[in-house]
Amino acid sequence: MDAQNQVVERLRSAFRSGITVPEGFRRAQLRNLLSLIKDNEQMILDALHKDLAKPKFEAVISEIDMVINELYHAIDNLKSWMQPEYVSKNMATKLDNCFVRREPLGVVLVIGAWNYPLQLTLLPMVGAIAAGNCAIIKPSEVSAAMERLLAELIPKYMCQDCYAIVCGGAEETKVLLENRFDHIFYTGSQKVARSILQAASVHLTPVTLELGGKCPCFIDDQVNMDAAARRLIWAKFFNAGQSCVAPDYVLCSRATRDALLPALRQALGAFYSEEPRTCPDLGRIATDRHWTRLMELLGRSRGKVVLGGESNQEEKYIAPTVVVNVEEADALMEEEIFGPILPILTVESVEEGIDFINRKEKPLALYVFSNNSSVITTVLEKTSSGGFCSNDGIVHMTLPGLPFGGVGASGWGNYHGHWGFETFSHRRGCMLRGWALEKINTLRYPPYTEDNLGWLRWTTSARKTAWNSCTVM
Amino acid sequence: MSNAPSPSPTRWFKALRRTRLGEPCLKTYHSECVGLLKRARAAFQAGRTAKENFRLAQLEAIVRMLVEHEGDFVDALGRDLHKPRFETIVSELVLVKNEALHAINNLKKWMQPQRVERNLSTTLDECLLVNEPLGVVFIIGTWCSPVQLCLAPLVGAIAAGNCAIIYPPEYTSHTGELLHRLIPSYLDNECFHVVLAGITDLAEVVELKFDHVFFVGNREEGSKVAQAAARTLTPVTLVLSGKNPCYVDQQCDIVTTAQRIAWARFHNAGQSVVAPDYILCHVDVEAQLVQALKCCLVQFYGSDPRESQSFGRMVNLESFNRTRDLLWRSGKVAVGGQMIESEKYIAPTILTEVVESDPIMQHDVFGPVLPILSINNVDEAIAFINRQEKPLCLYAYSSNSKVISRLMSETSSGSFCSNDSILQSLLVVLPFGGVGASGMGSYHGRYSFDTFSHRKSCLLRSVRLECVSYLRYPPYEDRNLALMTWANTLSQKSQGWCQIL
Numbered sequence: 001m002d003a004q005n006q007v008v009e010r011l012r013s014a015f016r017s018g019i020t021v022p023e024g025f026r027r028a029q030l031r032n033l034l035s036l037i038k039d040n041e042q043m044i045l046d047a048l049h050k051d052l053a054k055p056k057f058e059a060v061i062s063e064i065d066m067v068i069n070e071l072y073h074a075i076d077n078l079k080s081w082m083q084p085e086y087v088s089k090n091m092a093t094k095l096d097n098c099f100v101r102r103e104p105l106g107v108v109l110v111i112g113a114w115n116y117p118l119q120l121t122l123l124p125m126v127g128a129i130a131a132g133n134c135a136i137i138k139p140s141e142v143s144a145a146m147e148r149l150l151a152e153l154i155p156k157y158m159c160q161d162c163y164a165i166v167c168g169g170a171e172e173t174k175v176l177l178e179n180r181f182d183h184i185f186y187t188g189s190q191k192v193a194r195s196i197l198q199a200a201s202v203h204l205t206p207v208t209l210e211l212g213g214k215c216p217c218f219i220d221d222q223v224n225m226d227a228a229a230r231r232l233i234w235a236k237f238f239n240a241g242q243s244c245v246a247p248d249y250v251l252c253s254r255a256t257r258d259a260l261l262p263a264l265r266q267a268l269g270a271f272y273s274e275e276p277r278t279c280p281d282l283g284r285i286a287t288d289r290h291w292t293r294l295m296e297l298l299g300r301s302r303g304k305v306v307l308g309g310e311s312n313q314e315e316k317y318i319a320p321t322v323v324v325n326v327e328e329a330d331a332l333m334e335e336e337i338f339g340p341i342l343p344i345l346t347v348e349s350v351e352e353g354i355d356f357i358n359r360k361e362k363p364l365a366l367y368v369f370s371n372n373s374s375v376i377t378t379v380l381e382k383t384s385s386g387g388f389c390s391n392d393g394i395v396h397m398t399l400p401g402l403p404f405g406g407v408g409a410s411g412w413g414n415y416h417g418h419w420g421f422e423t424f425s426h427r428r429g430c431m432l433r434g435w436a437l438e439k440i441n442t443l444r445y446p447p448y449t450e451d452n453l454g455w456l457r458w459t460t461s462a463r464k465t466a467w468n469s470c471t472v473m
Numbered sequence: 474m475s476n477a478p479s480p481s482p483t484r485w486f487k488a489l490r491r492t493r494l495g496e497p498c499l500k501t502y503h504s505e506c507v508g509l510l511k512r513a514r515a516a517f518q519a520g521r522t523a524k525e526n527f528r529l530a531q532l533e534a535i536v537r538m539l540v541e542h543e544g545d546f547v548d549a550l551g552r553d554l555h556k557p558r559f560e561t562i563v564s565e566l567v568l569v570k571n572e573a574l575h576a577i578n579n580l581k582k583w584m585q586p587q588r589v590e591r592n593l594s595t596t597l598d599e600c601l602l603v604n605e606p607l608g609v610v611f612i613i614g615t616w617c618s619p620v621q622l623c624l625a626p627l628v629g630a631i632a633a634g635n636c637a638i639i640y641p642p643e644y645t646s647h648t649g650e651l652l653h654r655l656i657p658s659y660l661d662n663e664c665f666h667v668v669l670a671g672i673t674d675l676a677e678v679v680e681l682k683f684d685h686v687f688f689v690g691n692r693e694e695g696s697k698v699a700q701a702a703a704r705t706l707t708p709v710t711l712v713l714s715g716k717n718p719c720y721v722d723q724q725c726d727i728v729t730t731a732q733r734i735a736w737a738r739f740h741n742a743g744q745s746v747v748a749p750d751y752i753l754c755h756v757d758v759e760a761q762l763v764q765a766l767k768c769c770l771v772q773f774y775g776s777d778p779r780e781s782q783s784f785g786r787m788v789n790l791e792s793f794n795r796t797r798d799l800l801w802r803s804g805k806v807a808v809g810g811q812m813i814e815s816e817k818y819i820a821p822t823i824l825t826e827v828v829e830s831d832p833i834m835q836h837d838v839f840g841p842v843l844p845i846l847s848i849n850n851v852d853e854a855i856a857f858i859n860r861q862e863k864p865l866c867l868y869a870y871s872s873n874s875k876v877i878s879r880l881m882s883e884t885s886s887g888s889f890c891s892n893d894s895i896l897q898s899l900l901v902v903l904p905f906g907g908v909g910a911s912g913m914g915s916y917h918g919r920y921s922f923d924t925f926s927h928r929k930s931c932l933l934r935s936v937r938l939e940c941v942s943y944l945r946y947p948p949y950e951d952r953n954l955a956l957m958t959w960a961n962t963l964s965q966k967s968q969g970w971c972q973i974l
Contacts, residue, residue, distance in 0.1 A: 016859070018883075057949030065961055087902040098903060103885055105908070182909065194706055201699035204692075204711070206913035227936040234946055271947040281947035358518070371936070380931060384605050387930040396932035401589035402600060407607070407927040408684065412708040414928070427915060429888040429903035430881060431896060435726045435872070445736050446773040446783035448559030460567055 008179045011134040014161040036157040047145035053284035063118040097432040102425040104132030106182030113187040115242040117143035127420020134162040208413030213363035217247035220370030228369040229263035235393025240283035241340035245365040285316040294339040300331035362408030501668040509666040513636040516663035534659040553645035555786035565620040576632040599933040604926040606634030608684030615690040616642035617744040629921020636664040676701035710914030719749035722871030723757040730870045731765035737894030742785035743841035752845045787817040796840030803831035863909030
């Protein structure tokens with residue numbers, strides 16, 4: 001599509017002109033983005049409701065407030081993030097200046113997802129702007145109302161030469177990826193990630209991948225059952241289970257499961273009432289295709305539905321559902337559920353739970369509910385995941401000081417706060433030398449002599465103490 | 474401290490005999506690679522590399538290996554690259570030793586979880602960043618500094634708690650064989666393996682699926698590695714060679730400049746990823762620079778560099794022919810130009826009257842040839858540099874700090890050094906890596922540790938403060954929302970974060 005090439009070219013010339021580099025420009029654009037959100041809050045809420053039947057409360061705390069907080073955090077800290085980082089000097093470089101500069105990469109591409117269409121598109125954009133890049137945003141076509149809204153608002157508030165929005169589906173994205181970018185940030189599924197990575201590798205473009213996975217939730221025997229149930233229900237059924245960090249399945253002992261079920265029933269009743277379908281606080285599944293996929297998984301499952309199970313295709317509604325007697329090979333364990341269905345699997349010990357988790361791919365998040373801190377520490381140390389949270393779900397990704405990202409099959413790279421800035425920056429090592437100390441330099445020049453070698457060795461070799469390595473070269 | 478188990482005596486003896494007799498390289502076949510990867514993975518999953526003591530023992534073993542076999546390394550590199558003893562020790566062995574010692578001195582600190590600032594709602598919680606190893610990593614070195622480029626990343630991989638498979642470059646067969654022989658005697662035999670395979674098999678090995686692939690080399694091979702890694706969703710670090718520009722200003726100390734440039738360009742017979750590739754020289758000082766370089770070369774290598782013990786050779790005939798070809802078709806030979814095919818010898822050569830369209834400016838120069846282009850001012854130099862791909866290193870020689878500042882801020886490169894060359898890539902405290910076409914990711918010191926680690930965000934919550942948590946639960950009430958939003962704005966103004974979730 002010619003238009004896309006032109007957009008990339010336009011952004012590239014803007015970047016080359018150096019307009020995005022000064023702190024003032026970056027701050028101004030961040031403030032523009034802040035105005036975009038604040039001025040259009042109602043329209044954003046409407047679009048989110050249209051796409052996902054997202055309750056206003058959820059939309060405000062998980063989408064709008066998150067982006068606003070990220071923006072304030074960036075605006076407040078931009079100056080310090082942009083400072084060069086001076087490194088420790090040693091004997092020979094005392095007269096030199098050694099530091100690490102953070103430099104923008106160029107023109108970056110941010111590909112958003114549909115489950116949190118505002119946050120997953122704009123949070124990376126904040127990092128990209130703060131780092132001084134030009135950016136192309138490609139929101140998910142599945143959340144069509146948000147896509148339309150962003151397409152209208154972004155050119156209105158943001159500098160059009162530096163930031164652009166490209167809409168479309170898989171075909172358009174494929175064409176877009178033929179262009180060369182300086183970084184690609186993708187949130188989504190493993191399958192699509194593979195093709196994005198292949199397109200990027202042709203241009204040697206670095207990529208950040210935020211992929212999903214089956215986030216395990218281990219519930220120990222020693223646990224505050226009521227609080228755990230409430231937090232688990234909240235984290236699982238928030239956004240109708242369509243969160244990449246939602247607890248996907250539960251691992252606990254039979255006894256714990258038997259104690260958990262009534263607590264879950266109570267929490268569900270308290271949160272979504274006895275008729276969840278009529279409750280305005282429960283979201284809906286994004287598309288018919290996703291609804292069908294979920295119903296098919298539930299249908300093929302050999303587990304027993306103990307809570308929920310009702311559904312309605314027209315409304316794309318699935319009741320908050322809990323399934324027990326699920327085995328490792330069950331349909332519900334084949335892929336990431338990404339919906340309001342919670343399987344409970346039984347393991348008789350922490351070790352069994354850990355082995356189970358380690359047999360699977362590394363997830364984006366891992367949860368443990370326990371009153372026993374040594375259980376928590378054991379699971380933390382013996383498993384690997386993008387992030388970890390004990391005695392709660394999801395909230396670890398809302399703290400700006402903590403990087404949010406995956407590992408292994410759940411992706412690589414991270415963002416949020418300062419980490420977003422780093423992701424979209426190049427850390428350039430710089431050394432500014434003077435002319436002095438040339439006499440020492442001559443030690444390294446040919447003709448090579450054993451004497452010089454001895455001296456150099458003596459001065460450049462580090463010791464096994466706190467002495468810093470001294471490069472007299 | 475546990476020592477590495479001793480290797481199979483038969484295997485050791487066979488490898489030793491082969492290296493001494495200079496027989497052709499033994500090759501690790503594909504099925505063997507699969508087996509080695511399996512063993513490394515099993516060792517990793519068993520938790521062998523987790524403890525600090527284990528990692529320290531391995532790092533100390535590397536230092537011991539370099540000290541005890543210094544002669545063997547000098548010998549092997551001498552045979553592969555005609556590398557002078559001085560260069561081998563200073564630019565290969567001491568470097569890796571320093572990386573290892575730096576890691577040993579700092580390992581405890583690096584392995585500590587990092588506490589993250591807390592806010593009002595997480596005061597009763599713990600927010601930590603925990604560094605975890607990735608698993609089994611694949612390290613691919615390149616032939617111009619085979620020891621350093623294989624072992625320096627290995628130090629980082631070990632410090633971070635990974636298992637590793639190392640692939641020494643194909644062209645330096647003696648060094649490869651030496652590593653293949655020595656590593657099993659010093660490092661844990663289950664966790665660390667050396668594979669010898671042809672360059673064409675590289676993509677196949679990458680596709681066996683590692684947790685991270687680390688590659689140093691040229692762009693073409695780097696691209697193949699990146700594509701193979703993309704097929705298996707494997708993260709990569711690429712440090713790719715390219716054309717490193719070097720600007721010489723009219724205001725500079727010409728003699729010192731010439732010395733530093735000559736040393737950087739002609740060590741290892743110009744076969745370096747970090748050497749200045751070409752010079753952009755201000756017209757006013759070009760003649761002086763050429764003269765100074767000429768004197769410098771005599772000072773370094775004598776009137777016949779072929780006789781000098783301090784000057785190296787081209788790694789193989791292919792490289793020799795390629796460099797010769799570029800030399801003949803570009804500019805004018807101002808100094809040097811002599812070549813002897815049987816010795817793979819090319820004299821330190823300086824070309825002048827080179828223009829942007831010359832063949833030598835279209836390819837990386839991996840040999841002792843230094844093209845000099847004339848430019849009229851700093852603006853022209855910056856424009857020239859920005860027309861090319863982003864290089865691994867950028868150098869600028871000037872006494873005028875404003876000029877240096879402009880060159881640094883108006884261009885982009887992996888790293889930058891003013892009034893010297895290469896040094897910025899040797900400091901253990903500066904990140905070394907590329908950007909754009911010169912690669913992605915970085916290493917050295919702490920950066921190596923980070924490259925081979927996963928930073929896991931951990932929030933350890935208590936079940937207290939449920940009275941505050943309830944604000945976020947359904948049924949959703951506007952009143953609760955207002956409270957939470959109010960708390961938010963409070964914190965925005967005071968710069969702290971307070972998300973009551």
